[in-house]
Structure formats: C-alpha cells, structure tokens
Amino acid sequence: xxxxxxxxFVKPQFVDAFIExxxxxxxxxxxxxxxxxxxxxxxxxxxxxxxxxxxxxxAEAVAAHKETQHYFTWxxxxxxxxxxxxxxxxxxxxxxxxx
Numbered sequence: 001x002x003x004x005x006x007x008x009f010v011k012p013q014f015v016d017a018f019i020e021x022x023x024x025x026x027x028x029x030x031x032x033x034x035x036x037x038x039x040x041x042x043x044x045x046x047x048x049x050x051x052x053x054x055x056x057x058x059a060e061a062v063a064a065h066k067e068t069q070h071y072f073t074w075x076x077x078x079x080x081x082x083x084x085x086x087x088x089x090x091x092x093x094x095x096x097x098x099x
Contacts, residue, residue, distance in 0.1 A: 029054075
C-alpha cells in the first residue's frame with residue numbers, strides 16, 4: 001500500500017473554490033482502480049490548511065492517478081490558489097497490517 005499525505009496551504013480568498021475543485025477531484029479519484037482512500041481534511045484551527053490523505057494499493061495505481069484528466073484539471077486549477085507549492089509526503093503503513 002502507498003500512502004501519501006499532501007499538505008496544501010491555500011490563499012484565504014480561494015478556500016471555498018479550492019474545496020469545490022478538490023471535491024470534484026475526490027469524487028473521481030475514489031472511483032479509480034487501486035484507490036483505497038482519498039480523504040480531504042481541513043485544519044480545524046486554520047481553514048486555509050488542508051491535507052489530502054491518499055492511499056493506493058500499489059505504485060502503478062498512484063502513477064495511473066497522476067495521468068487522469070481529473071487530476072490534471074485539479075492540479076492546474078488550484079495551483080495559483082496556493083500560498084506555496086503543495087508537498088506530498090509518502091508514508092509507510094504500519095497498522096492496520098495488511099493481510
């Protein structure tokens with residue numbers, strides 16, 4: 001399993017637009033083969049800070065996600081709304097242990 005937490009800081013005036021664009025990306029991403037989770041989290045203290053929790057079954061599914069039209073649309077739409085470039089941090093899943 002490949003888990004990535006994508007940290008995103010959005011300019012305050014674009015928070016609502018970011019949420020809508022990201023909702024569309026989420027709705028398409030969860031339908032992809034190999035997608036296990038695609039959660040969108042908004043910081044409770046800073047509404048302009050987000051984490052995208054992406055879990056895929058294998059590296060090929062991650063690569064396929066980055067070739068989808070909905071990903072390209074999301075990436076190009078939200079990039080100018082960010083305070084700084086997004087940062088994806090890969091994690092190793094420890095628990096729950098895969099069967």
